[in-house]
Amino acid sequence: MSSSAKAPSAKKPRRSRTRRAGESAYGLLLLAGRALMGFLALLLLVAGAWASWPAAQHVMFPQSREHGTMTVARCEAEHCTGPFAPVSDNATRRSKVTIERSVAADEGAEVPVVLKPGTTAVVRSGIPGLLHAWIPLGGALLLASVVVAGGMRMRRTAWGLAGVGALLLTGAFVLL
Structure with missing residues (x-):
C-alpha cells in the first residue's frame, strides 16, 4: 500500500431524535435568556431617558423659552430661591424663582437658567445644566452595562455603555 492511499472514512453515527430536540430546546432557552436581558437593558435605558427628559427638554431646546440669570438668595433642603433677571428679549423679571x-x-452666586413655561421653576442652562439633566440616563447606562455584561455576555458593549455613563456622571459632577 502506498502512503498516499486514504483510510476508509468512518460514518458518524446519527444522533437520536430525542437528543436533537433537547439540543434545540437548550438553544432556544439560551436565545430567550439573551432576548430577555436585552429587553431589560433597553427598558433601563428608556426609563433613564424618560426620567431625564422633563429637565433636559428645557436645556436642549431653549429657543422659545425665557433665558436669564438667577441670583441665589436662599437655600433650603431641596430647593434654592432667588430673583430672575432676564437676558432674552421675551423674558420678564421675576422676584422669586x-x-x-x-x-x-x-448663596449670592449668579446662575444662568432657563425658565420652565408656565411656572416659576428654572433649570440650569449651558453644558453643566445639560449634563445634570441627563444624570438619570447616566445611571441607567451604568445599570444596563451590568445587565449586558452578565446577562448577554457582551463585555465590549458593556464597557462602552459603562464608559459613556461614567463620563456623563463625572462631567456633571465636575462642572457643577
Whole structure:
C-alpha cells in the first residue's frame, strides 16, 4: 500500500431524535435568556431617558423659552430661591424663582437658567445644566452595562455603555 492511499472514512453515527430536540430546546432557552436581558437593558435605558427628559427638554431646546440669570438668595433642603433677571428679549423679571439645590451654587452666586413655561421653576442652562439633566440616563447606562455584561455576555458593549455613563456622571459632577 502506498502512503498516499486514504483510510476508509468512518460514518458518524446519527444522533437520536430525542437528543436533537433537547439540543434545540437548550438553544432556544439560551436565545430567550439573551432576548430577555436585552429587553431589560433597553427598558433601563428608556426609563433613564424618560426620567431625564422633563429637565433636559428645557436645556436642549431653549429657543422659545425665557433665558436669564438667577441670583441665589436662599437655600433650603431641596430647593434654592432667588430673583430672575432676564437676558432674552421675551423674558420678564421675576422676584422669586426656584431651582434644585443640587444645581445651584452658593448663596449670592449668579446662575444662568432657563425658565420652565408656565411656572416659576428654572433649570440650569449651558453644558453643566445639560449634563445634570441627563444624570438619570447616566445611571441607567451604568445599570444596563451590568445587565449586558452578565446577562448577554457582551463585555465590549458593556464597557462602552459603562464608559459613556461614567463620563456623563463625572462631567456633571465636575462642572457643577
